[in-house]
Every structure is written in C-alpha cells, then in structure tokens.
Amino acid sequence: PSSRHVNKLSNENTKSEAEPNIQRRTSPRLAQKKNTQIIVEVTRDIWFGQASVQALQRLNSTGI
Known part of the structure; x- marks a missing residue:
C-alpha cells in the first residue's frame, strides 16, 4: 500500500506542475x-500516512 501511495503522490505532483502553465495566463492568484x-493536501496525506505506520509499528511492538 505504501508504494502505491507514493506513486499516487508523484502522479499528482507531475499533474500539478503541468496545469499551472495554463492557469498562469488567466489568473496567477488562482x-x-x-x-x-x-501542497497542503499532499503534506496532510504524508503526515497521516506516517502517523498510521507509526501506530501500526507500536501495535506490533506490543504484540497485539
């Protein structure tokens, strides 16, 4: 699941780099x-992803 998550993030990044070129002509602020x-959404996804991994590792270390 983690590799699929990384692929999803990289796909979004390449997509978002191509789009602003079109938008910049119409509205730079937009x-x-x-x-x-x-950026906020990707950062949040990464943070929650790491948090859930850490929670799983904590559960595994306690033997549940």
Whole structure:
C-alpha cells in the first residue's frame, strides 16, 4: 500500500506542475491558491500516512 501511495503522490505532483502553465495566463492568484491547496493536501496525506505506520509499528511492538 505504501508504494502505491507514493506513486499516487508523484502522479499528482507531475499533474500539478503541468496545469499551472495554463492557469498562469488567466489568473496567477488562482493558480497559486490551487498549488498551495495541493501542497497542503499532499503534506496532510504524508503526515497521516506516517502517523498510521507509526501506530501500526507500536501495535506490533506490543504484540497485539
């Protein structure tokens, strides 16, 4: 699951790099806002992913 998660993130990153070029002509502020939103979502996904992995490792170490 973790490798699939990483692939998903990298796909989103390449997609978000291509899109702003189109948006920059119309509204730089809108494109910047969307990029910030994507960064926030990806960061949150990574944080929750790491948190859940740590929780699983804690459970495994206690022998449950």
